[in-house]
Amino acid sequence: MSQSKILTTASGAPVADNQNSRSAGPRGPLLLDDFHLIEKLAHFNRENIPERRVHAKGSGAYGTFTVTRDITEYSSAKLFSAVGKQTETFLRFSTVGGERGSADTERDPRGFALKFYTEEGNWDIVGNNTPVFFIRDPMKFPDFIHTQKRLPQSNLKSAQMMWDFWSHSPESLHQVTILFSDRGIPDGYRHMHGFGSHTYSLINAKGERHWVKWHYKTAQGIKNLAPADAARIAGTDPDYAQRDLFDAIERGDYPKWRVCMQIMSEDQANRHHENPFDVTKTWSQKEFPLIEVGMLELNRNPLNYFAEVEQATFGPSNMVPGVGLSPDRMLQGRVFAYADAHRYRVGTNHQQLPVNAPRSPVHSYQRDGSMAFGSNGGAAPNYEPNSYADAPKQAPQYREPALALHGDADRFDHRVDADYYSQAGALFRLMSAEQQALLIDNIAGAMMGVSADVVERQLQHFYHADEAYGNGIAKALGIQLG
Template sequence: MSTDKKHLTTSWGAPVGDNQNSITAGSRGPTLIQDVHLLEKLAHFNRERVPERVVHAKGAGAHGYFEVTNDLSAYTKASFLSEVGKKTPLFIRFSTVAGELGSADTVRDPRGFAVKFYTEDGNYDLVGNNTPVFFIRDAIKFPDFIHTQKRHPQTHLKNPNAVWDFWSLSPESLHQVTILMSDRGIPATFRHMHGFGSHTFKWVNAQGEAVWVKYHFKTEQGVKNLDVELAAKLAGENPDYHTEDLFNAIEKGDFPSWKLCVQIMPEQDANTYRFDPFDVTKVWSQKDYPLIEVGRMVLNRNPENYFAEVEQATFSPGSFVPGIEASPDKMLQGRLFAYSDAHRYRVGANHNSLPINRPQAEVNNYQRDGAMRADNNGGGSVYYEPNSYDGPQESPQHKTTPFAVTGEAASVAYDHNDHYTQPGDLYRLMSADEQTRLVENIVAAMSPVERVDIKLRQIEHWRKADAELGQRIADGLGL
């Protein structure tokens, strides 16, 4: 028998460090939802016997590459970041969040910013937005939040009452809502906006030393936003304006580019920082943790077929590669499962075998069958593990690095509940004109809300962030 063992991998081609033991909080558990290998095995197994995205349905995509410009191997052993000048192919999908597949590009909404790096250790997906924070910080609230952004079950119309009722009862949303209602709520194009990983992630170097990181993609085209009236005009006249702009720019050789930077926090700082660094509704001050350049992303090729490459593209923040791992961010922990599970439902159990999602790394695992299996399904090879037939085996050097956990197993909230300092600081950083437009946008968005108590509750959040801002909104609403 051959002694040349193949590495066991996930379906996105990343090596598996342990296929015998789930990731648990200590020897007695409970099992952690961040064990994406476990979740993938179970979820794929459930679908072995044989729709439009729920969120981010409307989008556009492009191919390109990422080039390393700064050596950060002291912080991560990720192979695609291992040397200056190294280029990795990638695919990116930009999107709006709430609207349907045929909705307008120029609405006030966050923009999805999902990047798939085809690395030699498997695909790495960085699935973020064009904002550094999010509306909620625990995945258990995500279905309810998205329901408020969708249509009323009786009228089938958008429902401002639900939107503002939820936000006013979820004060952690204030930071993201303030960004959304600012000029940045309607980017001029996909090319003229920043991108963010939003969550905190863990980088691990070759020595097993860990740091916490946040990702920032800085557009090299400059940030530009749309005037409210022009955005509304475009929504009616050319609802695919952003999709068209991206395609045409690349087609004529005007390749969009972004500089990727990271903030790096020493592992122990997480215990003493003035905001919880794993709370996705908060940012880290760049004075405390300055931006460090990593590399440059360039988009230089349009898809040949929209459905095959953009609509069938699937991204999951749980698609990690060695050197990049999850943090205790509660919202991220839920997304590690939810995204891949959405793809198994929408595209199929074998979504990672489609050309746009297929890793360039060799894939070796024991997942079999399922709808639309397009390869030889493992042929007659061994189909379980452990085995003594020279099948792929785990590689212990790729096990996830531990981090300490404490406390009882319970439904526990974040310890820190200052939801007002950062949105207040953001308002005070704006120019007078920007502040006025922010107030006008908020007033316009809240005016259709029928119940005064909802308006007053939301105004109180902004008053706590900045007394002037709260008063100006109240005056605008006649309250």
């Protein structure tokens, strides 16, 4: 029989009694010098870190990305250097608007955040299961998220504030159409596509830049839940998507996605009839066809949800040589917002946690801060430039090519193209009659109780996208469009 382990405090001191607090006599008050009691209570009070402001409830798993096509003509990133090359990944799925205890089957976009542990550092792509987003400018992000959360007075969700915001933000119509379609409630995380959503960039060894859209096509096939089934599951198994993903991996049924990209040259972007950096619009796949570049497989569950999923941090600021950003306004706002959220929520040194730590060596001049691990730099200098030959030095060979900018610095109105409707209308017309009817029914149900002025304003957006779209919702609401 093996010898049992000795219980210790977090500092490693043996615990003699884990059942009784120290007190002044058998009936007296407790004593402040009971450091074991104080440590247990203090740690318990801090076991929950602040939940994410958005994407609070999520599921994650480790996997691999395997290159299936040579794309070195577009990117010098080493993870793409050879067909067959594998890179370890971590993928976190999530709902967007709900809290950590919310149901997995709510009508909501799903986050699709992917971390590549490359030999040159970590590369993160933050996206969703939709190719577009509700807004174009990060100035409006806090306002939008407020409408998806709860009213300050009642702490209740409000259809009024959601539709009020959307009705004043016509650029949201494309995403709203997707959200209330049959794809608005995926059947778990395995049966949905993922998208980088934003426009990113790739840079090759010659210093040539191409703009890129990332697509992850589920190999399991698209499956969605009917609203009635989603409501039933929310009441009987609110962790439905988490359970489905975990169990599938445990039984060896590893989910896979084909990793594809759309490519646009800088010259093509300059001549494109639409703004290629507008996240409320997609690129035509006829004009910019999908190119399959690899296969993503999830094949290992985390050992500890809190350590590896709740504390996982993703941000578009995590890049490696050969990949880059774009002038996409929302992406540029997220470069700051995501990393700053992690510094607040997890800690200054969140990158040092195992799930976030790169697999490649780290040589930086960052020191101290909460949760600084290891030697904290030891005797090495914490400043640069310095006189030490073995200290980290900048590497100019990794500079990105210059991006030509022009125009006056100003607050330019992003609502100037007046085309909020063509892609939403085209999506509506692509749907079958059954899908259109479900979309109309979903939207009409979600608008019940919303004030007449907001309904009228929003109906005009639907009508401009497609007359049958607007008239169908108006009829379902018992309204005659004038």
